[in-house]
Amino acid sequence: MDQSVMEALSGRVGVKCGRWNPTAEQVKVLTELFRAGLRTPSTEQIQRISTHLSAFGKVESKNVFYWFQNHKARERHHHKKRRRCASSPDSGSTDDESRAAAREADADLVLQPPESKREARCYNHHRLMTCYVRDVVETDAMWERPTREVETLELFPLKSYGLEMDKVRYVRGGSGEHCREITFFDVAAGRDPPLELTLCSFGL
Amino acid sequence: MDQSVMEALSGRVGVKCGRWNPTAEQVKVLTELFRAGLRTPSTEQIQRISTHLSAFGKVESKNVFYWFQNHKARERHHHKKRRRCASSPDSGSTDDESRAAAREADADLVLQPPESKREARCYNHHRLMTCYVRDVVETDAMWERPTREVETLELFPLKSYGLEMDKVRYVRGGSGEHCREITFFDVAAGRDPPLELTLCSFGL
DNA sequence: CGATTATGAATGAACG
DNA sequence: CGTTCATTCATAATCG
Structure with a gap:
């Protein structure tokens, strides 16, 4: 479809904005950052990115947050599709477009079964409960009180509660x-x- | 597919029970408890809640535990307000909600309008040794308890941490x-x- | 236009 | 508890 039309709509004029629709420039910037290796931007980074992206159209911080979350997750998910016989040392590994993602995506190159390493860990419910009980009486001494207001951006939108x-x-x-x-x-x-x-x- | 239809059919969405998917009733109960001030239920409370929630569908204790953990955390993040930025007329809160209200009907509320400054802190109403003061005259009848056995019911001791x-x-x-x-x-x-x-x- | 896909958004589960 | 991962839901974009 015509890109310019889409951008015109999603940028600002579109009254029908059910959800954020990034412009080409915004996607370009985000993709560049991702390719550069950025995966989990901090809150401050998200703020800066969204501020910068706002020059190309309407965008919120949570959009940037979700974008990286989704992109990272889907990169990994897509990575796990091409797992073949782990015992066959066939031709050179297809190190195609995964060059930049090698920082933290390499860990999954070992696992073959459908289990993710996160799931593979036995999630012991009891440990969590123990943690919980401990937390009740835990005293946090590392918190320091800021002397002034802390400006933060909204993340993790709580949907409707x-x-x-x-x-x-x-x-x-x-x-x-x-x-x-x-x-x-x-x-x-x-x-x-x-x-x-x-x-x-x-x-x- | 329509979420409500599937939920009405089996009480569970889909046949794959990879992870817990709370029913509307379960969510409502949990939300009410949350709104009532419950944040970190004890082990006994979790057990009791999950037991009662099982009347509406499959649920485990860990689900209740996680639910409160997530909502407590996300409430906190969500309450982060930004100061007024003269350059950002956002927070339009696209109220195009129509059919996505299957999960929760009334709970959705407009996302934070530009609120005043210091607010992300001091939610001191963790007055958990509390009593709810409210006239309950008109609503008591709807429950039509044969007796006033409310005082002897199993209760949730709201502990004060x-x-x-x-x-x-x-x-x-x-x-x-x-x-x-x-x-x-x-x-x-x-x-x-x-x-x-x-x-x-x-x-x- | 209805079905499919791509992806923004949401949230359950879990880690450190 | 804050943060991150994995999965699912919802919808704009796209295809046939």
Whole structure:
């Protein structure tokens, strides 16, 4: 399709912007960075990149974040497609377009079965639980309080879960003898109960 | 394919159970608990929650555990606001939601409008020894409990893990910037790629 | 235009 | 807990 038309639409004019659609220049820059070896940009890097990319069209930081996430993931996924007989030392390895990705994609060259090395690790549920229990009493001493506001960009968008805890009013249990608790009873029993009602049934 | 249809058919999306895919009811319950203030459920709470959630479909304890972990983390990231930038009229929050509301109907809310400055910190309402003060008159009847046995139900003790708030951001600066990942500067400086030098000049 | 593909977005799972 | 990986969902782009 005509590229210019697409860019014109996605850049700014398009009112129908359900999701971000990068322009050719934006893709070019992102691809260059990726080819250069960038895989997991930091928050600051993402901010700079998106700022720079905004010169070519509308873009948000989360778009850059997702772009790298997806690109990295799909590069790897695509890499695992061409695994053949691991025992046959046939011709030269097809080190085609994977030159720049060799930094951290080489690890998967060993595994042949469908298991990813991440999955291969026995995910012991108990360890996580142990971690969790430990974290409750853990004291974080490494945190330093910034003296001023920290400007950050939004990442990891939480899709649609409400975040307003302010609707729930909390009162301090004066003597602590009346610690109210959340009941699960009604919630589990109810079929799609109203929101407020659920909270109510929680005993909160 | 339509998500809701498949979910209605089997209660699970698809036949492949590679990973947990919560039903709408399960998500709703979890969300309510989250909104009520629950962030780090204890092992017993997790067990109890998963037990009750199993009424709506297959679920394991670890799923509940992960759910809270992820949402707590992503809530935190999502709450990072940027200050007003006079150059960015974004945050349009494309409210073109129509059919994607299958998972959650009401929970979706408009993404953060430009909020005031310091806000990413101090969510001090971890008043977990709390009681929910709210008039429950009109809603009690809907549950139509034969008795007022609510007080004797299994409850979730909301434990209070201290006032460990205000761990705002640990500024990684200080001692050492670990070069675990490729910095944008290195990339832009041109290790391997024919990257535009203009990127460097832009401060990328 | 309906089906398929490419890819942005979301989130469950897991690592360090 | 913050971060990263893997998988899935949703949709613009594309094909037949």
